[in-house]
Amino acid sequence: MDSSQLLKGVLDVAVLAVLNERDSYGYDVVRRLREAGLEDVGDASVYGTLRRLFKAGALTSYVVASDEGPHRKYYGLNSVGRAQLTGSATMWTAFASTMNDLLKEVHAS
Amino acid sequence: MDSSQLLKGVLDVAVLAVLNERDSYGYDVVRRLREAGLEDVGDASVYGTLRRLFKAGALTSYVVASDEGPHRKYYGLNSVGRAQLTGSATMWTAFASTMNDLLKEVHAS
DNA sequence: GCCGGTAGTGCGCATTGCACAGTACTGTGC
DNA sequence: GCACAGTACTGTGCAATGCGCACTACCGGC
Numbered sequence: 001m002d003s004s005q006l007l008k009g010v011l012d013v014a015v016l017a018v019l020n021e022r023d024s025y026g027y028d029v030v031r032r033l034r035e036a037g038l039e040d041v042g043d044a045s046v047y048g049t050l051r052r053l054f055k056a057g058a059l060t061s062y063v064v065a066s067d068e069g070p071h072r073k074y075y076g077l078n079s080v081g082r083a084q085l086t087g088s089a090t091m092w093t094a095f096a097s098t099m100n101d102l103l104k105e106v107h108a109s
Numbered sequence: 110m111d112s113s114q115l116l117k118g119v120l121d122v123a124v125l126a127v128l129n130e131r132d133s134y135g136y137d138v139v140r141r142l143r144e145a146g147l148e149d150v151g152d153a154s155v156y157g158t159l160r161r162l163f164k165a166g167a168l169t170s171y172v173v174a175s176d177e178g179p180h181r182k183y184y185g186l187n188s189v190g191r192a193q194l195t196g197s198a199t200m201w202t203a204f205a206s207t208m209n210d211l212l213k214e215v216h217a218s
Numbered sequence: 219g220c221c222g223g224t225a226g227t228g229c230g231c232a233t234t235g236c237a238c239a240g241t242a243c244t245g246t247g248c
Numbered sequence: 249g250c251a252c253a254g255t256a257c258t259g260t261g262c263a264a265t266g267c268g269c270a271c272t273a274c275c276g277g278c
Contacts, residue, residue: 006204008117008234008265017211027256037207045235047257052234069255070243089215095115096205098146102126106198117234117265136225151267156226158265178224179274 007041013092014038015049016077016085019059023076026050050075058084116150122201123147124158125186125194128168132185135159159184167193 007014018024018032030046053059058081064072077085116123127133127141139155162168167190173181186194 006118006201009115010208011235014208014211017215020215025256036211037203042236043256044237044258048235051258066243066255068244070241070257072256085215089212092115092208092212093216094146096208099119099123099201099205102123102145103198103201106126106129106194107202120266134225152225153227153268154266157267160227161265175224175274177275179226179272181225 007038007045010092011041011045011049012053013085013088015046015053016058016081016088019075019077019081020085023074025064025072025074027072029075053081056080116147116154119201120150120154120158121162122194122197124155124162125167125190125197128184128186128190129194132183134173134181134183136181138184162190165189 014033014036015029018029018036024032026047027043029050030041030043033041033046050059054061054075058078059075060078061076062074064074066072123142123145124138127138127145133141135152135156138159139150139152142150142155159168163170163184167187168184169187170185171183173183175181
């Protein structure tokens with residue numbers, strides 16, 4: 001009964017979606033994902049995903065000082081990231097639809 | 110643009126759902142999943158999942174001879190499997206709903 | 219006999235989410 | 249001044265899992 005595996009391959013899209021709203025930094029992305037309902041998301045997963053996406057060329061990055069703590073490393077979508085987001089979002093929707101079809105009889109019973 | 114990661118943690122549920130309709134064997138489960146829309150599912154993944162679920166005590170297993178080829182190892186749900194199916198299906202639905210919320214603005218734009 | 223379809227097993231890899239430890243800065247309370 | 253909680257990021261290493269690939273093996277048709 002562990003939901004953690006459900007995130008596999010989907011955390012990318014979730015992070016991209018959050019960044020699509022507005023630029024953000026790791027710690028804040030974690031907070032926003034948890035507020036959105038992904039309560040079990042691990043912080044290291046998000047930081048790792050951000051670094052991976054950046055390394056893949058999907059994100060821009062800039063550091064901003066903060067007077068409430070250490071510096072914040074902001075990330076934002078570039079064209080590659082936006083393309084990946086729309087592509088992945090479409091794939092997710094199709095996939096989710098397929099899964100719902102498969103599971104609809106389960107819910108019926 | 111690889112959809113394979115989406116299956117992570119979900120193939121279990123998909124396989125359980127297919128077996129919930131009726132008992133089946135590996136090769137047939139692969140076919141039925143592909144027909145259902147999971148076209149990219151690998152055969153080794155399904156065989157592995159079946160073995161894993163069986164080892165976890167969620168499935169029964171019996172061998173049936175076939176005159177169209179080699180023997181078939183049928184699998185069926187037991188009470189543990191049915192419980193896992195309903196539990197996982199519920200989790201999936203909640204998760205999918207959360208993801209749809211996160212992505213709804215993406216589709217809007 | 220060979221080949222394509224059917225059916226299963228085993229090996230090893232790549233991806234990826236996560237736990238955990240460590241670093242570092244800020245403000246509060248003592 | 250110092251412990252402590254909250255903020256913020258990094259690095260290491262592990263575990264789960266889907267998949268490619270090779271292999272075995274049985275069948276029918278050419």
